[in-house]
Amino acid sequence: MANRLIALLVVAGLAAMLLPLVIGFTFHEDTPALGAEYIERSETDLGAANAVTAVVVTYRGLDTLGEVTVLFAATAGVGFVITRRRRTPEFAVREGRSVGAHAGIESTEASSLAGQGPSEILRTASRFLAPVLFLFGAYIFVHGHLTPGGGFQGGVVIASAVVLGIFGAPDRQLAHGTMTTIESLSGASYVVLGILGLVLAAGFLDPTFLPAGSFGALASAGAIPIIYSVVGIKVGTELAGVVDRLRSQEQD
């Protein structure tokens, strides 16, 4: 009972902290000064059509570097706490049975079905959809400077594609060595691109060391598509590795 009271007090405290934001909220008809400045300069200085991407990658690029570092620290923490066991084929059948059991399937033929792994629909659908999802995720972060979206969104979609692949074919192993190599290389190249901005342009993470190009073209906005693609690859492989570690495992 005391636990519930403390929990209620914490929730009430959070609500009291957030209440001034809600009460003083109005829809601005005109953009505030700093926002208008960013929107105009992202078109003239950087050539990026998506102002949000310009802010995230350039004007607040150091925050993005901090976010990438936090993601890496979280993934390292998960990797430290949860150990990964080598998976054998009969172990995959046991995992399929456990996934079916916790989904609440009760009838006897369903429990025998759960012992066989994923259903025909899931296997076929994952084979069809996973490449499309990969392509969609890559599209999102390659076009980050043109359309809404960017590195983080595209990376999460790619991780969802890997999760679908894991569900559809649980007896296949993920190439962990390749994925950690790709993740480390993309994280390092993000910093290398920042240093290139320091050496060739105005400062750290300045993307103008490549030409701004024509507004709205794919090869425009300097190094912003390259930076965001690298971030997208890093986030995608990172989250896919985390989800793969969380699959139900049993002690050998």
Place this chain on the structure above:
Amino acid sequence: MTTAIILVLGAIMVCAAIVALLHTSLVTSILSAGAVSLVASIIYLVLAAPDVAMTEAAIGSALTTIVFLFALSRLREPGRTSDETTQTRSGEEHPHG
């Protein structure tokens, strides 16, 4: 008009959150929490923030739900039926070794 849409969506969010709190089956609670994130991403879209809406839908609705379901499946031994799993809801409050 926008305010009315946001109020309706906010009410749906509150209902989904209450369902997540009070429902007996843990799987339904997890899916309901994912529904809260989904409606939040719709609100962000109504407020003209498509980047945030994309991130919220992908992470809060998809990946978080998947991670919760994985964690749930790690708590349970394979072979338990759904009768036992619904009865363990009050037992889940106490940490077991």
